[in-house]
Each structure stands twice: as structure tokens, then as C-alpha cells.
Amino acid sequence: MRRLILFVPLLVIMAMFFLFQQMIDHDPTEMELARKDKPVPAFALPGLRNPERFFTQEDLKGKPMLVNVWATWCPSCRVEHPYLLKLAKEKGVQLVGLNYKDDRTAALEWLDKLGDPYVFTVFDEEGRLGLDLGVYGAPETYVVDAEGIIRYRHVGVVNEKVWNEVLAPLMEDSGTRESEVKDTRVNESTGSEQGASS
Amino acid sequence: MKSWFGILILFSVVVSGPAFAIDVYEFPDEQTRERYQDLTWELRCPKCQNQNIADSNAPIAQDLRREVHRLLMDGRSDKEIVDFMVERYGDFVFYRPRMSGHTVVLWIAPLVLVLIGVSVVMILGRRNRNAGRDGDALSAGDRERLKQLLEEADHLSDKKNDKS
Structure with a gap:
């Protein structure tokens, strides 16, 4: 019985082994997403292309989408840009840009030169929406489901690995939820039609 | 210049x-x-x-x-x-995180670790003291066996001395 105590160091070392193994892929500077599973905070910001057109949180509903926080001063944004174009063109992903604390002319130039993967881009000059979202650096990419609920945030470059392993499954989840929503909408509309015909 | x-x-x-x-x-x-x-x-x-x-x-x-x-x-x-x-x-x-479900470990862990440390020191200390008090105590059987072994050792070393 006494001898069992000799196994305690072994157990401690094994526990540490598993603990450290889990920490290997974990970036300690990555912050938790405080707004996880909460709606996109209310905002009203002009579009990048058209300063007259104001977007609000209502424009981030209806379809699961990726909200990509970017800026021309951010080198990693340039790195991920070609892959974002690929996502939008080849996979038909709904991408919304949030141009964060940037210069409008420079941002427009960037999109003209490198291509525009975004359905629309919101121009957040002072970083107000960024602050409400908890953005602490660009690029950041948020998964927003069809009801405008924030499901996930990826900090850093989006590439094929990140898309396949993390974002695509989440988008699919949001997608099933979306189709349920659609179903109820169809039912509602047919119901009302029936009501109208009777 | x-x-x-x-x-x-x-x-x-x-x-x-x-x-x-x-x-x-x-x-x-x-x-x-x-x-x-x-x-x-x-x-x-x-x-x-x-x-x-x-x-x-x-x-x-x-x-x-x-x-x-x-x-x-x-x-x-x-x-x-x-x-x-x-x-x-x-x-x-916040540098002073608030007490909540998943920060509770930050507040409690140091206390728990100190308690574990203190109890380990106390247990070890008590054991050492007990060992000092009756550590030499051998049972009658052990004493007998020890005597035997010592005699045998003497015997062997005598033999060795004889040979040299």
C-alpha cells in the first residue's frame, strides 16, 4: 500500500504531459470572445463605397456570413486577401468587410487593385463597432449566423486550413439553422396564402 | 562638420x-x-x-x-x-478579475496550494519526529537476528584474517 505513493510523481508527470500537450496549439495571447453567442451589437456606419448608405446590425442577418475585419495598415490582411477572394468566388461564401480604423481612399484603392471579396464593406473609421465587437487587432474574422448571432471569432490570417477545420463546419451549423428558419418562413407564407384564399 | x-x-x-x-x-x-x-x-x-x-x-x-x-x-x-x-x-x-464561474480558480487556487503545502510539511514533520522517538526500537526477533548476523560477519572476517 505504501508503495503506491511512489507512483505519485509518475502521475503528476503524466498529468503535466497531457496539460502541456493541450497547450501546444494554443496561442496564449488569443483572447476569449466576450460576445460569443450574443447578437452583433447595434451600429450604424456608412458603407466604404457609398458614404451615404448606412449599414446596421440588421444587414448582418438572413444568411450565415463571415465578417472580416481588415485595414490597409495591416500586413496580415494582405496575406489573407487572395484566400478571401477564393472563398467568395469559388465557395460562394457570404463575406462582409469591416474596414477598421482606416483611410477611405487607401481602402478603396486596395479593393480596386487586389479585388473585392465582400458583398459590402462597412467603414468604421474610429473603430466604434470594432470596440463593441471586442476587436483587438486585424485581421479578425467573425462567424455570424442567419439570425445575426456571433458564433465564433478567428484571430489572424484565414487560410485553407482554418477554413476547412474551423470556419466551414461552423458555417454549415449556422446554415442548417438558417434552413430551419427558411422552412418556418415558407410555412408562414403558405399559411397566410391559405388564409387569404379561404 | x-x-x-x-x-x-x-x-x-x-x-x-x-x-x-x-x-x-x-x-x-x-x-x-x-x-x-x-x-x-x-x-x-x-x-x-x-x-x-x-x-x-x-x-x-x-x-x-x-x-x-x-x-x-x-x-x-x-x-x-x-x-x-x-x-x-x-x-x-481587468487586472483584478471579478469572481465568477470561470475565474474562481484564480482566486481559490493559491489558497488551496498553500494549504496543500502546509499540510505536506506538517505530515512530514510529524513523521520525522515519530521516527526519531522510536526509530531504533527493534523487536526481540530482530535483535536476535542482528546478533546472529554480526556473529557471522565476525566469523567470516576472522577466517579471512587467518588466510592472509
Whole structure:
């Protein structure tokens, strides 16, 4: 019985082994997403292309989408840009840009030169929406489901690995939820039609 | 040539600003200014994580300072301002995290570890004391066996001596 105590160091070392193994892929500077599973905070910001057109949180509903926080001063944004174009063109992903604390002319130039993967881009000059979202650096990419609920945030470059392993499954989840929503909408509309015909 | 160099040095000293964060904010009274300083001292910069937002010159820290100032001018309480930050950046943003479901370990763990340490020391200490008190005590059987072994050893060494 006494001898069992000799196994305690072994157990401690094994526990540490598993603990450290889990920490290997974990970036300690990555912050938790405080707004996880909460709606996109209310905002009203002009579009990048058209300063007259104001977007609000209502424009981030209806379809699961990726909200990509970017800026021309951010080198990693340039790195991920070609892959974002690929996502939008080849996979038909709904991408919304949030141009964060940037210069409008420079941002427009960037999109003209490198291509525009975004359905629309919101121009957040002072970083107000960024602050409400908890953005602490660009690029950041948020998964927003069809009801405008924030499901996930990826900090850093989006590439094929990140898309396949993390974002695509989440988008699919949001997608099933979306189709349920659609179903109820169809039912509602047919119901009302029936009501109208009777 | 030399004088040019001197002017250059003077120029660089004059032009380069101080390396720490300075914003110009105005406060209605001394008390508000102190609250601003305390808050920026205790709020952590999300980007450069070992600095508070008072020390950091990262753009995000500037934004948060501006926000703290704005909220103070709005007449919000310290708690409201901290809640505002935690709502956006999580418990991480406050150097003194609040007691909640998943920060409870931060508060409890040191206490638990100290208790474990103290109890280990006490158990070891007691065991040593007991060992000192009756550590030599051998049973009658052991004594007998020890005697036998010693005799045998003597016997063997005698034999060895004989041979040499």
C-alpha cells in the first residue's frame, strides 16, 4: 500500500504531459470572445463605397456570413486577401468587410487593385463597432449566423486550413439553422396564402 | 562638420517625442482625473497583454483610454466602466478579475496550494519526529537476528584474517 505513493510523481508527470500537450496549439495571447453567442451589437456606419448608405446590425442577418475585419495598415490582411477572394468566388461564401480604423481612399484603392471579396464593406473609421465587437487587432474574422448571432471569432490570417477545420463546419451549423428558419418562413407564407384564399 | 553633428543630435532630441503614452484629456475636477488614472492603471491592454492601457501606446489602448474618458464624462461609475470593458473584451481586460464561474480558480487556487503545502510539511514533520522517538526500537526477533548476523560477519572476517 505504501508503495503506491511512489507512483505519485509518475502521475503528476503524466498529468503535466497531457496539460502541456493541450497547450501546444494554443496561442496564449488569443483572447476569449466576450460576445460569443450574443447578437452583433447595434451600429450604424456608412458603407466604404457609398458614404451615404448606412449599414446596421440588421444587414448582418438572413444568411450565415463571415465578417472580416481588415485595414490597409495591416500586413496580415494582405496575406489573407487572395484566400478571401477564393472563398467568395469559388465557395460562394457570404463575406462582409469591416474596414477598421482606416483611410477611405487607401481602402478603396486596395479593393480596386487586389479585388473585392465582400458583398459590402462597412467603414468604421474610429473603430466604434470594432470596440463593441471586442476587436483587438486585424485581421479578425467573425462567424455570424442567419439570425445575426456571433458564433465564433478567428484571430489572424484565414487560410485553407482554418477554413476547412474551423470556419466551414461552423458555417454549415449556422446554415442548417438558417434552413430551419427558411422552412418556418415558407410555412408562414403558405399559411397566410391559405388564409387569404379561404 | 562637428557642429553639424551636434545640431543633428539636438534636433533628434527635440523632435523625438517621449516614448510613453500621452493623451491630452481634460477633466472637470481632480477626483475624476484620479479615477481616470486608477481605471487606466487597472485595465489591461488586449493587444500587448502585459501592459495596462495607461502604459501602452498600442492603438487599441489609445481607443480604450478615449473610451474610459468618454464614459467618465458621461458620469458613469467605475463599476459601469469596468463592466463596459468586460462585456467587450472579457474578464481578461481587468487586472483584478471579478469572481465568477470561470475565474474562481484564480482566486481559490493559491489558497488551496498553500494549504496543500502546509499540510505536506506538517505530515512530514510529524513523521520525522515519530521516527526519531522510536526509530531504533527493534523487536526481540530482530535483535536476535542482528546478533546472529554480526556473529557471522565476525566469523567470516576472522577466517579471512587467518588466510592472509
